Amino acid sequence: MNPLEAIQQELDTVNAQADRAFQQLEQKFGRMRHHYLERRNYIIQHIPGFWVTAFRNHPQLSPMIRGQDAEMLRYITNLEVKELRHPKTGCKFKFFFRRNPYFRNKLIVKEYEVRASGRVVSFSTPIIWRRGHEPQSFIRRNQDVVCNFFTWFSDHSLPESDKIAEIIKEDLWPNPLQYYLLREGVRRARRRPLREPVEIPRPFGFQSG
Structure with missing residues (x-):
């Protein structure tokens, strides 16, 4: 040797x-x-409207939350972001809802998984819509067409570059309170300053190999 x-x-x-x-x-x-x-x-769970307020106050998520989307998000009771067996293998987003007039699901899950080949795939719970409440797939905002929030659940076209998942996992989930407090313009001293979502080289910190 x-x-x-x-x-x-x-x-x-x-x-x-x-x-x-x-x-x-x-x-x-x-x-x-x-x-x-x-x-x-x-x-x-004991603060009415916490999650819908945090989502709507987030500067990068709010453009896709309009009209019926905002109304549906009012029924969120809890949000969980969980990593799979190991942070490098993927993560799972769990949205809990109370009974509402828009869909029948009490739980909607979207999951991202990194395969052995390094390819990222995503899965989600099919949303069981109540009659007449299927949302439009896109929102026209000024001259731009923006994907609405609930369409994100069923969109699996580019899971490796999913900005919504990245923003929720890396920015909203670690400290949702900072966005909830923007509702009343509260300015409190915090140990860490508000931060913009960080660009990361691979989705959600996933790494293959």
Whole structure:
């Protein structure tokens, strides 16, 4: 074995140890985060209109939430964003709704999965619309045509570059309170300043391999 091969083997061993340590650390903090997320969800469920307000106040999500979309979002009781077995393999968005006049679903799920080949695919719960309430697929806004929010659930055309999923996972979900508070123009000192959604090289931090 030449010196280069020996060094590479040692490096591979260190990398494997680092991966195991990272996974253990990730699991530890994941359990800690779960505790606080459960408490946050409980409080939010008792604040009427929390999620629809947060969505409508978000500068990048609000353009596609108009008319009937806004009315339907008023029935959201909870939102959960969960990573799959490992953050690099995908994530799942779970929208919980109370009974409403627009559709029959109490839960709508959209899931993204990274296959072994590196290809990103998405799946979603079919929405069971009540008669006469199927939304238009697009909203005409000035001279632009914008995809409406509920169309996003059934759109699986380009899951690897889904900006809506990226914005929800990377910006809205970590701190929805900052957008909810914009409703009344509240300005409070925060530990972290408001931040714009960050451009990331792969969707939702997914990495293949």
